[in-house]
Amino acid sequence: MKTQEKEQQFTEVVHAHRGIIYKVCYMYAPQGMVDDYYQEVLCNLWQNFDQFDGRSKRSTWIYRVALFTCISFVRRKRPASVSLTFDLSSDEDAALRERVEELHSVINRLANLDRALVMLWLDGYSYDEMAEVTGLTKANVSVKLMRAKNKIKEMFNA
Amino acid sequence: MNLDELKQSWDKLTERLEREEVIHQRELRMVMENKITTYNNRIKMNQYLGWLVLVGTVVLLFVQGIQDDPFGWIVIGIVLLMDLFLFAPMYRILKRLARFEDSIIEQEQMIIRFERMFVRRSIVVGCFFACLFAYVIIEALARHAVLTPSWWLWMILTIIASAIAGGWRYMIERERIIEIRQRISALKQFDE
Numbered sequence: 001m002k003t004q005e006k007e008q009q010f011t012e013v014v015h016a017h018r019g020i021i022y023k024v025c026y027m028y029a030p031q032g033m034v035d036d037y038y039q040e041v042l043c044n045l046w047q048n049f050d051q052f053d054g055r056s057k058r059s060t061w062i063y064r065v066a067l068f069t070c071i072s073f074v075r076r077k078r079p080a081s082v083s084l085t086f087d088l089s090s091d092e093d094a095a096l097r098e099r100v101e102e103l104h105s106v107i108n109r110l111a112n113l114d115r116a117l118v119m120l121w122l123d124g125y126s127y128d129e130m131a132e133v134t135g136l137t138k139a140n141v142s143v144k145l146m147r148a149k150n151k152i153k154e155m156f157n158a
Numbered sequence: 159m160n161l162d163e164l165k166q167s168w169d170k171l172t173e174r175l176e177r178e179e180v181i182h183q184r185e186l187r188m189v190m191e192n193k194i195t196t197y198n199n200r201i202k203m204n205q206y207l208g209w210l211v212l213v214g215t216v217v218l219l220f221v222q223g224i225q226d227d228p229f230g231w232i233v234i235g236i237v238l239l240m241d242l243f244l245f246a247p248m249y250r251i252l253k254r255l256a257r258f259e260d261s262i263i264e265q266e267q268m269i270i271r272f273e274r275m276f277v278r279r280s281i282v283v284g285c286f287f288a289c290l291f292a293y294v295i296i297e298a299l300a301r302h303a304v305l306t307p308s309w310w311l312w313m314i315l316t317i318i319a320s321a322i323a324g325g326w327r328y329m330i331e332r333e334r335i336i337e338i339r340q341r342i343s344a345l346k347q348f349d350e
Contacts, residue, residue, distance in 0.1 A: 023172070043193060153160075
């Protein structure tokens with residue numbers, strides 16, 4: 001693929017799936033580190049962009065790269081970053097911010113894999129797609145997701 | 159909040175993110191450059207640290223009383239000079255890389271050169287510590303003839319700990335150099 005063509009395609013793909021990238025980063029990054037995670041995911045997507053073979057959906061592939069990056073990035077130290085991610089600080093976002101923070105506090109209490117499954121479920125992915133992203137079997141996905149949902153219910157009831 | 163509300167919040171967030179502006183190539187380039195700078199700074203810090211450890215070891219040797227041994231000083235002097243000889247150009251390369259003033263091809267060549275120097279410097283430092291431990295053992299044998307098992311145990315533990323620490327640092331540094339190379343090659347694609 002020619003570089004210009006790659007850049008063009010990359011921009012389009014990132015544009016179309018920026019929500020996925022942001023949500024995964026937001027749910028995995030410690031406070032104030034979303035930008036760092038976002039950057040790392042973008043770098044990895046760019047570097048592996050040519051390797052996408054079209055066997056799965058583009059969104060599934062992006063989910064996989066984002067999850068893998070964020071989970072492995074947890075252990076590293078904080079690098080300096082440039083601000084790229086979205087700003088939810090405007091007035092119209094105040095209510096949304098509150099809901100998102102609540103959402104974050106719930107999902108963030110789950111284990112890494114459960115968090116991934118819950119996010120995929122919230123995004124409406126099928127069990128087959130969840131299995132493809134996480135590398136689990138379909139049966140395992142179903143059991144783990146059920147347990148994760150029960151954990152969330154317990155959190156609400158607590 | 160229940161699961162339905164959780165899903166609603168998630169959908170609201172998704173909807174809001176859909177309205178955001180797209181990331182531009184300029185920003186992606188910034189990300190790559192920023193990553194290079196970050197890894198560059200870490201490598202620089204580690205190179206300073208390596209130099210300090212070496213100088214600290216020399217000071218320690220002086221305090222421990224090898225000041226009367228001219229042979230020891232000659233060896234240390236040679237090692238320090240060799241290290242400085244390798245450290246100075248490495249430092250220059252890192253400074254140049256941090257400025258992003260050279261072309262990507264030059265940056266790529268510089269990081270390859272840096273990697274070679276890094277391997278050489280690691281060998282020099284490794285040899286220095288190997289000689290140092292050998293020297294300590296020979297000196298101790300010359301002074302005491304028989305060394306206690308606990309002395310040997312401490313010595314072996316120190317050698318193992320030093321080897322692990324050195325190897326660990328080496329692996330981390332190498333990983334960072336590889337990261338810089340990858341980012342530079344990504345930048346190269348932008349410039350092609």
